[in-house]
Structures are given as structure tokens and as C-alpha cells.
Amino acid sequence: MDDQRKTELRNELTRFASRYWAGEAEVAHAFFSVPRTDAEHLRWLGLQAYKELQPRTDGIIIKLIEKLTADYGKLEHGVDRHDMLYAAQFLEEEFRHYVLFADVIDHITGKQVTMDEVVKYELPGETDLRAVRKEFADKHGALAKFASSFCEGGGASIYYEGMLMTGSPLAEHVAHACKGVYEDEVDHAVHGASDLAGAADTEEDWALAKEMVAAISEQRVRMRNEQFGFPMSDVRFAEMVAGTIEIPERYAAMLV
Ligand SMILES: [Fe+2]
């Protein structure tokens, strides 16, 4: 497949996935646009802290620490220094995201959150999302891994909406945390898209990638809807899946 066709297919997939990113934005916007209780804020912040840290044996942070340890021994002998630097940056960014959201939790509770508490913030929609990703990974290997990365951050939509919060000390804390995450997650998604473009070599690969992106993204929106207290109705969800939802222009920045 030539580069021009690859770019076309990558952009097509970005345009297609934008409906789900718009869905995540709508969910977060509905949540942030009215006053919320501390308990409601703790539900979304807790899940978010959980997602960033992933305190479990196969979680992203511990896996990256193990990867860096293993890669160091093979540096310049099979491990590219640029790839290792990206992994180190990725670790710094995801761990920093955890710190930002955990700090807001502490601001609300007046205590220091523990790892045990963070584990309890996992919601069923997140467990289901992980299961969808794992099923694809077991079935389709690397292509599924990259399709997953393509979906990472969901267009950074909830951070974009959170960044706009203002008017109270808690709102300022939320905005600060979301600002600290937004640019990184746009970057992670772009990186995920170029990894996918590197791995998808045939029309069939791209068709399969689209199928996986649709299934993963749908479950992402369900997870977000639960995270923010179900502001999106089933009817609206169906409209989003059908692609009749309005797409914010900012996603055009992800086109290449
Ligand atoms: Fe993150």
C-alpha cells in the first residue's frame, strides 16, 4: 500500500472516530455545566486517577517501569534510544496525570488518597472496556494494540471540557489538572494513529482497524457516561453511533 493511500485511510479513520470523541465531550460538558456535589466529583476523579495509575499487575505504569528496566540492558543493541526516550516520557506523563487527579481528590477529601482507595474507584464500564481491548488483542495481536492506542484519550475531550471550569476553588483545581493532561493526550492519540498507520498495510487491515476502533470507542463512551453519572441518553448514544452528532472543529488538528 502506498503512503498516499495510507494517509487517506488514516484521515478517514480520524474523521470516523471523531463522532465518539464528540460523544465524550458532550458527556463531560453536561457534567461540568451544572454545579455538582463532592461525591459526584469524586466518582469521576477517582476513576480518572485509577485509569492513569492502573494499580494492578498488568497496569500501564508498572509495565512501563518493567519495560524501561528491560530496555536499558539492550540500549543500542536492539533497543532504539528514541523509542526508549518515548517510553520514559510516556511513563512521566501518565504518572503525572495520576498525580494531578489524585491532588484534586485530596483537595476535596482533605486527606491523602491511598492506592487501595484508588482501586475501589474502578467502575464496571472501565472493566468492560479493558475486556473489549483484551479480546481484540488476543485475537488480532499488534494491529489490535495499535487500534487501542488510536483510541487513547478519546480525542482528549473530557480534559478539554474540564479545562474550561472556573468560578470556585474546586473548579480551578479541576481546570489545572485537565490543562496538565490535555496536550499530552492529544499527542498520545497522534502517536497511536501513526503507530497504527505503520502496522496497517492492506485495505483489510484498515477495515479491521475501523471495526475495532468503533467497538472500543463505543465502550469508551459508555465508560465515560458512567463516570459522569449517565448524562447521555440511549437515543443520543444511537445518534452518536450513526454519526449525526455535531463534530467540534478542533479534531481537524489530528488530520495529517
Ligand atoms: Fe493519561
Ligand SMILES: [Fe+2]
Ligand atoms: Fe495517555
